[in-house]
Structure formats: structure tokens, C-alpha cells
Amino acid sequence: MAAPMLKDKGSLQFEDKWDSMRPTVLKLLRQEPVTRAEWQDLFWDVHSVCLWDDKGPGKVHKALQDDILEFIKQAQQRTLTHQDDTALLKAYIAEWRKFFTQCSYLPKPFGQLETSLAGKTVSSVQKKNSPEDSIVRKLMLDSWNQSIFSNIKQRLQDSAMKLVHSERMGEAFDSQLVIGVRESYVNLCSDPEDKLKIYKENFEAAYIEATEAFYKAQAPQYLADNGVQNYMKYADMKLKEEEQRAMRYLETRKGCDSVQKKSLHIGQIASQQFQLTECCVHVLVTAFKETILAECSVMIKRNETDKLLLMFQLLDRVPDGINPMLRDLEEHIKNQGLADMVAAAETITSDSEKYVEQLLSLFNIFSMLVKKAFSDDPRFLTSRDKAYKHVVNDTTVFRLELPSKQKGVAKTQPESKCPELLANYCDMLLRKTPLSKKLTSDEIDARLKDVLLVLKYVQNKDVFMRYHKAHLTRRLILDSSADSEKEENMVEWLREVGMPADYVNKLARMFQDIKVSEDLNSQFKEAIRDKGHGSIADCVNIKVLNAGAWARSSERVFVSLPMELEDYIPEVEEYYRKTHSGRKLQWHHLMSNGIITFKNKVGQYDLEVTTFQMAVLFSWNQRPLERIPLENLRLATELPDTELRRTLWSLVAFPKIKRQVLVYEPEAQSPKDFQEGTVFWVNQEFGLIKNGKLQKRGKINLIGRLQLSTERTREEDNEGIIQLRILRTQEAIVKIMKMRKRISNAQLQTELVEILKNMFIPSKKMIKEQIEWLIEHKYMRRDEDNINMFIYMA
Template identity: 45%
Template sequence: MDVRLDLTQRSMSPQGSSFNEVWPQIEPLVKKIFTNDTLSKSDWQEIFWKVHLTCMWDPHSAYQLQQRLRELFSFYINREQQFIFSNAQTDLSLMKAYMVAWKRFMFYYTYVPLPFAPLEKLVFNRGGPIGDNHPKSEETDNFLRLSMMEMWVLHIFSRVSDQLVHGAMLLVDAERKNVHSDPQLIVGVKESCVNLCKYLPNRHYIYRNNFESVYLASIESFYQAKGQEYYNEHGVLNYMKWVDQKIKEEIDRANRYLEPHSLSKVIGSCVNTLVARYKDMLADKFLDLIKCRDIISLNLMFTLLDRVNNGIDPLLEKFEKYMTHMGMENLRLEAMTIAQDSEKYIDNLLKLFNMATALIQEAFNSDSRFLTTRDMSINMLINDKTIFALAFALKQTNNGQTNDSNATDENLSVNNTTTVCNQNQKKWFESRNAELFANYCDILLRRTNVSRHLSPEQIESKLKNLILLLKYLQDKDVYMKFYKAHLTRRLILDVSIDLDKEEMMVNWLREVGMPADYVNKISRMFQDLKVSEDFNRQYKLCCDKQVGDLINVKILNSSTWSRNMEKVNVSLPSEIEELMPKIENFYKNKHNGRNLFWHHQFSYGIVTFHSDNGSYDLDVTSYQAAVLFAWNDRPADSISLETLVLSTQLPNVELRKTLWSLVSNSKLKTQLLLVDYHDGKSGKAIQAIKSFKDFRDDSRFILNLKFSLYGKTGRMMKRGRFNLIGRLQLQPEKFREEEAESIIKLRILRTQEAIMKIMKMRKTTTYTALHLELTHVLKEMFVPSKQLIKDQLEWLIENEYIRRDPNDHNSLTYC
């Protein structure tokens, strides 16, 4: 049997799946979409099924379908073109016709490509299985829409774009003039420009080149003339308000008519047209607004100019000059007062600082650039010494010490003080600002009339304000010298308002950048006080409790409290002299290898003085007690200065100062000691004594047995207490001068040390770079002057630690 098998591959496609069979069926349905006619659900599904069936069984038909669709696209777009051009009598009618056609186009643009998704896969996947999940891209999935967009741009938009955008800008300008317009037409034109390039690589090409650029140009052309006209008619203040309003309007308009990324360009265009061209005229009004404290206008000016590149710079320059000038004028007006009154000085600076801070906060939104400018002005005012030179010159003028008795204010200006100062006077006003800061702190932390009328919270607030200013002080080492001296007096005399606040202040000083070695020494002072408390407690327990209650010993570390403590001999009351060896033996038993040195200039006590009018407790220093006890056994005698030198064993100068404190106390109506103004030999009256230097060796002193204290009402009291100590002198005059010299020497050594450290690290550097780095290194202690740096560089070069580059004298090299 001859069996033949036909193995030829036959098409298994179902009937009605070829292009020629499918297209006549779906073409009428597709046309209904183009014409926006009613399409039933079954017809809509029929298009999906037929397209899928054709693409599945006849892949070659995809290209035929694509061609037929393009023909349909072309036909209907040509129809829309005819409709638009037939209604293009004016720009407005063109826009309306375009928007009608655009809405129809967007309808079939949205729905026609949906059933032809399999066609897109076949065309771009090159015959791959339709069901496969190939990577998709917006370009391949929307090639039909891309074709439709290209046709619309080519046949319609490219021909009418200029008229459309021009018409839109006319509507926008009409809106700027408060004339009614149709915003939907503007939005429609914008959306058309955005959607036409949705599937292009540059998604905003048409929008930026055809709509955005013209919109920005219309802003400049409209406001360029309008702005100049408004400024000329209404002035700066009203112009700023008008500009602010117009910018807000343009921002609102941009949110409605432009894409979000165009908003910054709109603001920039408004600023360039309305603000940048007038920034100098606006800045000229700045100082007037500050002087009249027009916060609203200042804030508006700041807001406007801050949008301009470097627009704030003129304001910063003017603000710095204003702050500096106003501060200097305020200080000059009260130069005589502030040079002596620390409260007045600090209050002036704080008032200026708080005024500037409040102004910056309210008018400039706490802008960091203005805060930096404020810091620069306050720093200059705090560290400017000419105001104290002026105070010194005015004082000499008032005393008739200047050469020209008819000196005017110009002759005594801050920048040109005609009075010649000696070296000590120059040192006085060179360190006066640091001393006033320390004095102010002492007034708050010591039991004074000022601190007594303040609550703890108020004192803490004032100290915090002081810290705000202290960070600007350059002579931090000088300040710490004065602060330590005041602290020593407060701790020794037990007149501090609160030790907790003292320690809190020390921590704040550490945080504000005070020299660490000074702060560490001060911290150890509080430790010494605790050690002293333990010592006194142990002494009272081991010795006679009654005697222990009469004396309080402070064990102080000499290296912490004062390096130049000079031992001054003085004849103390016998009761105290007998106790001193016992205390020394007790201490040595507790601490082997340590020596005690009695420093009577730090000592004080209470003596009871019995006069004819009553009994009074007097706070006195050990020197004053030694002088008063000279009359203990002979209260009615007149004792000469020579005799007091022998009985008290005090140095002559210290004795004179002590006597002066007892014969001339401004707070007493009757003095404790009286001076005999008659010559001891001739009996003739001598000239009244005006200072301790006027005492003669034969001057005689009498104990005032009629001494009495008076109350606030002026009534004499039979009992009372009075403090005669005043300002406790910690060191003799010569040691204070030596300490001032030691600060200068220490600055020299610190500068040399810092230069060597920098040169070892850098090896080679320029003078300018060295100056900047040196200032940065030393600023926590002091800011070195140019002369100091120059002198130390010359010394180091002479001693061959560093050398100048022979080819460049501005370069330095480490040897």
C-alpha cells in the first residue's frame, strides 16, 4: 500500500482574521471615535477583538493598519485645520476656534490608540510574541499618539503658534490692567504647548520656546514703563508697596497660567524689571527708614532687595556704618561718665546691641548677614579705646591742664586727641574697657546697693547679657586679670551674693572663650574655700570652741590667688598674735611639708568701738585694726605719725593710706580719727590735708570719742554697724605695675610661641597668611596688634629662628 503524508505547513488562521477582512469592519467604528459619535459597548469591544485577532494571526497586517490609521489622522487633522483657519479673523477668534479643535483632537488622541496596543507591540517588538512582557518605554507604547502630535504640530500649531501666544499675552496684559479676560483661553494655549512635546526627548521644548519665553518678555515690557511711571508719581515707599503687590499678583498668575518650574523665572523677571533697576534708589532710603523705625517698610525693602543678586550688600554697608556711628556718638556724649561708671558703659552697649538685635529680628527676619554686621559693629565699639582717650582729654580740659584753654570739640575729637598722655595714662585707657566689664560683673555679684535691689533672676539675666558682650572683647586676658582681682576681694571678704552664681559665671566665662589658664585658676579658688571650711570645722572641734568662733582662717594657695604676695609685717592685737602659732601647729600636724605664710593685707575683722555717744561695731582691715588698737590703752592721747609707725610696724605708705581711710570717709558725718592741724612745735595752724601724701612725720592723730553713726532720717544712733574696709588692697602699687608689665611680657611670649608653632607646621608662608592664622590662634586670649606681630617677627629673624626668602621679602621660612 502506497501511503503519502502531506507535511506541508498550512495556515491555521481562523476565518475573518486577515487585514482585508478586518479593516472594512472596524473602519466605521474608528471614524465614530474621530467624530465623537456614540459608540456602543459591544462595538468598542469589537474593535479590541478584531485588532487583536489580526495582529495575532497576520503579523504583516500591522503595517497596513498603521498606514490606514495615519491616513485617518491626516484626514481629520486637515479637517480641524480648515475649521481653525476659517475662524481666524482675529487673534481672539483664532484662539477660540483653536481651543474647540484642540478639545476634539485631545478626545480622539486619548481614545483612538487604546484598541491598537497589540499593533504597537508588533511594530516595535519586530514579531515577538504579543503576550511577552518586554520592557516598555513611553516612546514605543505611544507611537500612535506621537504620530498624531507630529501631524498636529506640522499642519496646525506651527502655523498659528505666534498668533495664539500673542493673543494669550494680550489677555494676560488685559488682566494686569484689571480688564476682564477669559483665563481658560490662556490656560488652553499653555496646556497645548505642554502636551504637544509630551513624548519628545525635550519635554518642555515647545512650551519654553513658544509660550514661557514670550510670557517672560511680556512681564518685562509691561512693567518697564509702568514701573518708572509709578515711581516718579508716588515715591519710594509707595513704589515698594506697589512692587510687592505686583510680584504677588504675578506669582498667583504664574501658578494659574504656567508650569511650576516657571515660577522662579517669573519672580526673577519681575525682580530684574521692578527691583534691580531701582536698588540704588531704594537703598538711599534705608537709613531714613531706620531712623524713624519704620519696621514694615524696612522689612519690605529687605524682602525686595534680597531677591536681587548682591542686592543686600549696600544695606549691610549702610547698617554697619549707622550702628558704628550711632554707638560712637552715644558713647562720646557721655564719655566722662562711662569712663568711670561701668553700669552706664555696659547699659549703653547693651541698649545698642538689643536695639540692633530687635531691629534685625523684626525688620530683617533675623537674617544671618545682618547679625554678622551687628557683631562687627559691636566688636568695633567694645574694643575701641579712643572714647577713653577722649574722656581723659576732657577731664584734663576741665581741670585746665590742656595747653589751649579755648579747646573746641574738634580739638578733642575721638580720632584726634590733642592732649598728650604719659605712659601710665595710656595704659589706663588701653585697658579701661576690660576693667569696666569686670567692674560691672563685680557690682552684680557683690553685695551692693545695686544687687540688693535685684532679684536672683534679674541678676542672672544681667549676667547673661554681659556674657553676650564679653564674647566681642578682644583683651580677654586683661579682663580676667581684673575679674580675678574682684573675685578675690569678694571671696576673702565674704561679700559675694551667691557662691553658686559665682561658679555659674566661671562656667559661662569658660564657654565664652576666656583663657583656659585663668579660668582654671579661678576654679581652684573655690576649691580652696571648701578646704578652708573643712579646716575651720576641724579646728573648732579639736580646740577651744569659743576661741574657734572668734576667728575664721582661709587657707589659700599662693599660685592660685596671687603670685606676687608680699609679706607685710604688722603688729596685731595680742589676742590674735597668741592664736597664730596654735593655728600654724594645728595645720602642720594635718599637712606635712607645707608652709603657712600670713598675709595680713587679706585679713579683716570686726572691732567694737565705745564712744561717748554709743557702742558701734566696725568692719575693719587688719591694718585699720592695728592703727585703732594703738589707742586701746590711751584713748585720749594724741599720737604722731612717727609713733604709729613704731607701734603698728606698717610700711610708711600703707600706714598713710590706712590713716586716710580713718580720717576721711565720705560716708561718715563724723570721722573715727581726727587730725591735729597745728604744728607740734610752733603751735601754728597748718594747711588742711587733702590726701594721705600731705601727712607729715609730726602730724598728730586723735581718737574721736564723740564718734557716732546716723540713720537714714539723720537721727543719731546709739548702736550700729559700719563697714570701713572699702576696697581691699590686694597688692602694693609696685606689684600692680609689675602685673601689668607681666601681661605685656606674656603677650610677647604667646605671640612668639604661636609664630613658631605655625612656622614649624607650614615651613614656608607669607606675612599675610601668617597674620591671619596668628590672629585666629590667639583670639581666645587677645588679638595681637600689627606692631606686636612685626616686632616679634623681627626678633625671631634676628635670632635666626626664621628667615626671609631672599627672592621674596614677603615670604618667611622656618630655619
């Protein structure tokens, strides 16, 4: 009989207690004042009912649900009395906010109820459950959702979207109404896995749909009425407006309640913002991409940087949207660059300074375009570099032929003459010239850095290095450098921009040789003076150069030297053998030069001449008035015919002087036109003219731009470039094969170009030829099952 008595007691317990508990619960729902005693009694009564009877928790939950539903029904009735959209929103938001506030307070006294229903101890519930997991809170939110929100959410949503539409049309309204509706969508969801489920499926989806519909209706008409350029401003403005509007009306971290702030993932926020932005970009930009892009090439040609920047900012939001812009920029730089070079061809082909200035001017113009129009975006800088590289390496205006006489090697494709002209320009800056004299030290440094900038885009840098080295050789031998410190700085700068170490090291060695030669000269002159030959020693300087660093041709041109020099040479060789045993000297007279005194009836002049010029002029030393035919000069000088003709031409047709040293007959248009019967004689009227006045004394440089090499050595230089490329290609292929052991033809070519690109780009024909050569010489072989696969042979 004990159990039934407890059951009756429990039943009485709940009925008695709920009657005393219910007024406080209703006060909390209505947000009416509750005394401390009522608050504490509610805690105790819930605790008592839930612990004294097994069915107590269920009865409390059911009774609480009934009261909540009744309260919500009354709130719905109060809300639906309003027919106007704005009034309805205001009423709903007011009711919702009051109810939602109580969702945080009402569950607190029912902690024991939640413990009993969950079958856990109070302590474990407090440790593991957060306020948002409250059963009472879930009951309140689910009841509101099912009873009122589900019935009128479409009206609420439609009303909110109408208000947003009004704002887009420029009408004023209370934005808090839309925010309030959004908050109810966000906070109503009690699903712990996805707190924003109701919001995303309803409010956010409706907002994005309404936005898309609005601009689908507005954008085409605006474009038709105002044109592309005004439309871009409109689209940019609207995108920014929608981003700001989304910050107000779509869910963001700021908009979450304190509980949701802890659980809402950043990725959810980002994705919501992204979806709206993507929608706006689609209807405002992507839909009209082709129309907008049609204006791009015209804007680039007109240098309309502000409009291009706006276009870039818009189309960069579209997947692959800027690719056509990149192509338009490349085409413009190629076409404009080549057009400017062709237009200035008459000037720049004969003046390396003008050529480099033209290239730098183009680079600065294109760089400024990319900076202003595309904010130096790396993708546009890459397009600029690709197109500018095409301009620099173009062969339309300048063409350098590098013929190969090697058997079995195909004739090379014409290359740009740019590297040669860059080397010439460096020579003008580093040599004693009117240009280097009028520039300050800092200006020369700046221009040399500009050359290195252009050099970065030169495809065949080995050609530049070959010519730069030839000019450096000339400057060091002729002592014509404007500043030795700058010469050495230039070598280090070449190292810094990635020139191969073996090239740069040879240049550095050349400076060392010159310094060593200076010391050797001093010691030798002292030794000669001791023998009583001081006069000739004071007039002659010997440069002893390392053949490996200077890499001159092995060809030695014989020439009959003046007697004083012929007698001096054995003494130099004897002294050098004593001080450096085991070393052999080879005399390169074609690289030598000197100063001779020229006298005639006009005056006395010092002439700076090459050794070949000196040998020719000394033919008249004992017979100054005689006319000597070409054949006799050949016998007297013992020079090869080609070099003799070239040397004579420099003495009868030197471009910088009005009165030539030698005169001749009959007339000739070039050195090749000299006949065996052509006679030459010393011009007794020769003199130096300055400012229209004949000078009786002076110094004249007749070396001019004569190369310190023969026609044959120039051919060998070109052949040397090709031969070195062949060796470099072979070396790189072997290096790759040794590392990879097995590699496909395509991969081999890719890696080979990557290795060699800092010096030159090997042609496919050259690569094929060298692969065949290496296969033939057993460095590698083809796979028997796949001819496009190569295998390394140790």
C-alpha cells in the same frame, strides 16, 4: 508563480480591509460612538493586514496619515472662520482638546502596526514602550503641529498674551482660554528628550517677554507718581500676583497630562518658575535698586521696621541686594551706640551698673530692630554682632592702659575699659551691697546672665577674668559674698560661655581653699583652747590659701602688727608645720582685715578695718589724745610710704561718713599732698550719724573699696596681663607650627587669631615680636627662598 499570487492577494487584502477599517477610524477621530464589534474588528483587521503582507504596515500608516491630515484640515477650517481673538481661542481649544483626547485612544487598535514597523515582538514593545512612544500618537501630534498649529500659533500666542495683559490691567476674562493654549503647546511636543521644547521656545518665552514689557512700561511711572515707599508695596504686591499667575498660566506639575507627569523633571518646573520670577524681580526691583536703597539708612534711623522688612524682602531677591542694607545697619549701630554712650558718659563712667544697663539697653534695642525689620535673618544678626562688638570695645568713653615695662616690648594700644566695668558690676551683684539686697535671687541670676551676654562681645576677656578674680578674692577673704551658691554658679557659667579651663579651674580651687580653711580653723582653735588661749582663738580666723590658685604677688608688705596678733602668729605656724610637713606659710597682711572697738566721749563703735588701718589706729592705743606726725606713724607702723599715705587717707577722708576717725592738718587734696610735718590725731567727736541723729553705738565698715593690694601689685597685675598674652601667643604659634610644619605668614596670623580670640586679639606688632623671639630661640625658622614662609624646627 506563487510569489506574485501572494502579492496580488496581499493587495486585495489591504484594499478590502481598509475600506472596512476606515469608517471606524473616522468615527474615532470625530469622537463618534463605536460599537464593541467595530472596536474588536479594527484590532483584528490591523493585525491581519500587518502580518499577511510585508508592505501592509506601510500602507496602513500612509492611509492613516491621510485620514488624520484630512481631519485636521477640516478642524483648521472650522477654527479659522472666527476672526475675534476670544472666539478663535475658544474654537481652537475645543478642536484641540477633542483631538488630543483621541491621541490616547486611536493608537490602541494599531498595536500590531507599531510592532511591525518597529520590527519587534508585541511583548517586547509592551515592556519597553510607554504610551507616549506610540508611533500612531506621534503621527497624530506631528500632523497637528505641521498642519494647523504651525500656521496659527502666532495668532494663538498673541491672543493669549493680550488676555493676560487685560488681567494685569484689572479686566475680567476666561482664564481657561490661556490655560488651553498653554496645554496645546505642552502636549504637542513628541520629542522624548525634551517634552516641553515647543512650550519653552514659544509660549513661555512669549509670556516672559510680555511680562517684562508690561512692567517696564508700568513701574517707572508708578515710582515717579507715588514715591519709593509706596512703590515697594506695589512691587511686592505685583511679585506675589505674578507668582500666583504663573501657577495658573505657566507649566507646572499639575498641568501635565498623565504621561508627562512621569517623565517631566522637577528641575524643569523649578527653572521655568525661576525664569519668570527673575524677570519680574529684574524689572520691578533690580532696575530701581539704588533708588530704593537710598531710603534704607533713613528708615533705620527712624526705626521704620515695617518698611524695612518690605525692603529686605524685595532686595533679598536681588543678587547681593542686601549688602548695602547690612552696611547701613552696621553704621547705624556703631554711630547710635557710640553717640548714646558718649551722651551718658558723665553717668556711666562713675557707675558700672548704669554702664552695663546702658550697654544692655542698646543691645536690646538693636536686637529688636533686627527681629522686626529683618526677621532675625542670620546675615543681619552677624552685622549687629560686628557693630555691637565695636561699641563694646570702643575706647572713646572708656580707656584702659596696659603699659609694658618689659624690655623690647612695644607699648600696647589703649583698650576698652568694658571688661573691668563688667567685672565691677558682677562684684556689685555678688557682694553684700544695696543693689544685691534689693534684688531677688532670680533677678540677680538674670543680670549675671546679661553680663555674660555682653562679655561675649568683649574682645579682651582676659582683662575681665583678671578683675573678676580680684573681686572674687576680695569677697572670699572679707566674707562679703551675698550668696556662696551664686558665686559657684557664676564660675560654672563662665565655663559654659567658653572661658579657658585653666582660668575657671583656678576660680573653682579658690572655693575649695576657703572650705579647707574653715576646717583648719576649727581644728586649730580646739588645739589653742587646750593650751588655755581660747580668748584670742575665738577672735581670729586664719585663711590658708594655695598660692597657685590665688596667684597673689610675691611681694609681701611688712607691717608692725598689734602685740596680740604678733604673739598669735608663731602658734599658727607651729601648728601648721605639725599637721602639714613640708609646706611653708607666707603671711599676706595686706589681704587681712579685722574688727576693732573704738571708744571716745561720743560712744563706742565697731570698726571693720584692713590690717594696715588697724596698725595705724593702734598707734594711738596707749596715747589716744596725742598728735602724731606722718614721720612717727611711719616708724610706728613700718609701712611703706605709699601704703601709709593711702591708709591714712582712708581714715581722714572716708566718703561715706560725715565725721572721720582721724583728723589732720594742714589740709591736703590727696594722699600725695601729706607732708612730713602733717600731724594726725583721733577725732574725739567721731560718731555714727543715721537719719540726722548721732548714734552712740554702731558698726562701720572702713574697708570700703580699698583694694587688697598695693600700688605696686596693681602695676604687676597689668604687667601680668601683658606677660600672659605674650606667653599665650608664643604657645599658640608653637602649637600651629608643630601641627603644620610649614606655613605662610598670613595663614599663621589667621590661625593664631582664631585660637586666641576667646581671650584676646593679639596685635600685629605682638605677633611679629613673638615670631622673631621664637626664631631667635630656634623654635622655627624662615624659608631661605621665601621670607614669608615659616618652617617648624623640632
